[in-house]
Every structure is written in C-alpha cells, then in structure tokens.
Amino acid sequence: MPPTGQIVPRYVAEPSQGPTPYGRFADRLRAEFLDAVQRLDEVEEPGVLSFFPDRSWHGYTYVPVTASTPSGLEVYGYVMYSVPVEDAEPTDFAAYADYTDETTERHPQWKLDLCDEVIGGWRGAGGDVASMTLVWGRALVSGGAVATAELGELTVDECALSDDRFTLLAADDINGQLLEVRLYTAAGEELARESLYEDDEDEE
Secondary structure, three states, X not given: OOOOOXXXXXXXXXXXXXXXXXXXXXXXXXXXXXXXXXXXXXXXXXXXXXXXXXXXXXXXXXXXXXXXXXXXXEEEEEEEEEOOOOOOOOEEEEEEEEEEOOOOOOOOOOOEEEEEEEEXXXXXXXXXXXXXXXXXXXXXXXXXXXXXXXXXXXXXEEXXXXXXXXXXXXXXXXXXEOEEEEEEOOXXXXXXXXXXXXXXXXXX
C-alpha cells in the first residue's frame, strides 16, 4: 500500500485489561474520585458511582466514572494510576472530576451519553498537535456491541461494550478532523453517531 501522507495515531491505548472494579479496589477508586468531587464548588456528594472500562496509555491506566447527585447534576471524571511492574499493586493514584446539568433526563433524544477529557498531546508533522482525548459513555439504544472513535472515515480506536458502557482514547483535532463516536452492532450495522462538538455546532 503506498503512503498516504496522513500520519495519525491509531489504537494507541491498550484495550481494557480487567473486569469492572469491585471489592477493595473499587473502594479505593471510589475514595479517590469522591475526594476530587469534594474539591468542586457547590456540588453535593453523588450517589452510586458507575465505572467504565479501563484504558491504559503513556504509563497510566484510566478508569472513567460518572454518578448523579441529589439535585440532578451528573458528576463525571476518572481515576488514574500506574502499575510499575506486571502484577504489582497500583500506585500513584490521582483523580479528576467535573459536573454538568446536561443529562439524559433532559435530553431524551440522545442515543449516546458521552463524556470526554483531554489527557495529553501528540505532536504530528509540521508542528500540528493533536489532543489525546479520553471519551467514555453509555449506549442509550439497544443492540450495540462496539463503539468506535472516528477521524473522518478513519477509525482510530474501538471498544467492546460492557453493560452498555465503553471507553475510547484517541487523537482529536488533527489535520482538520474532529472526533466522532459511532455505535455498531456485532454484525457491523451502525446504530448511532455523535460528534464531540455537536453542541457547539448546534449553537452556531
């Protein structure tokens, strides 16, 4: 195949390596995330936390989290940690949290419920810098099996759904292309797609 001239990082993150957190490890992740939530102004402590599939990149594993608060907000973010050597105990924990009032209850037309956060950068040709973006979400329509991250028509990451949840990690805003998430059945039928910039486009 001849070179395309389009250098884009693809499938840079390791696929999920473990089951949904449980037991003492889930308790540790919960404590780290709630500590980050407490640093937010005027946000109540959330209820039950939902964990999403882990993804590892650049020496850290990220476990995204969402939860609802009593006042109807959604808190979202992730807990990150490193595993220095195989089979060692995780260390170097840190957490990020934010909140939104844009929830599925307010948007019954949504087919995908997405959160995203930039966690790093990737330097391309000619000084172009892409935003390495962690994207996690839930499928709100039935039948979904795989979620993908797309730059134009180029698939740059994918994740099998677990309890209708998925996590992607991909370069965004590179070569004029912006990330879009698509949901497919196991047979490859597209069920939904959503740009990370859909709200911005609607406002314009």
